[in-house]
Amino acid sequence: MSGQAKPSLHIDSYERNWIIVTVVLLVVFATAVSVAGFMMGINVPAPQNRVDPKTVNKEGPFANPGLRDLGGGKYEAYVLAQMWKFTPNTLSVPVGSSVTFYITSIDVQHGFKLANLSTGEATNLNVQVVPGQVSKLTIKLDKTGTYQYICTEYCGASHPAMFGTLEVTP
Ligand code: CUA
Secondary structure, three states: OOOOOOOOOOOOOHHHHHHHHHHHHHHHHHHHHHHHHOOOOOOEEEEEEEEOOOOOOOOOOOHHOEEEEEEOOOEEEEEEEEEOEEOOOEEEEEEEEEEEEEEEOOOOEEEEEEEEEEOEEEEEEEEEEEEEOEEEEEEEEOOOOEEEEEEEOOOOOHHHOOOEEEEEEE
């Protein structure tokens, strides 16, 4: 094999340009995800925990769903979804509270989306509620008013009537 020319790495200019475009796009996407996650507080809802939908409402925190006041303006809200209601279907916290929702379903898939009825604004709290897992999301409530949490996944005949109310009081 002696005497053979040293192989040179030739990249076609089209291929090189597309490699550059691809790398630039990856950097743009990674930057966008980082800005959304770390600077704007937009988080992908993560399953918090696996549970048995048949027993989740009989023991543990979901046996007694509702608000827990952790002090310092922090709350936890345990919410059970089932055809066709949320338990509890009314909640109330003072303005400025940070509420961490833990939501699960005891039957079929539901959704949980929080919107401010007073202003018509949606919040960024919008999560699927799947039997067998606990969805966890935290929201800081800086505006007083009446909020509504509604089911966003079709879950049967009375799906449109599946909602609850959250009052954010002065
Ligand atoms: Cu529950 Cu739709």
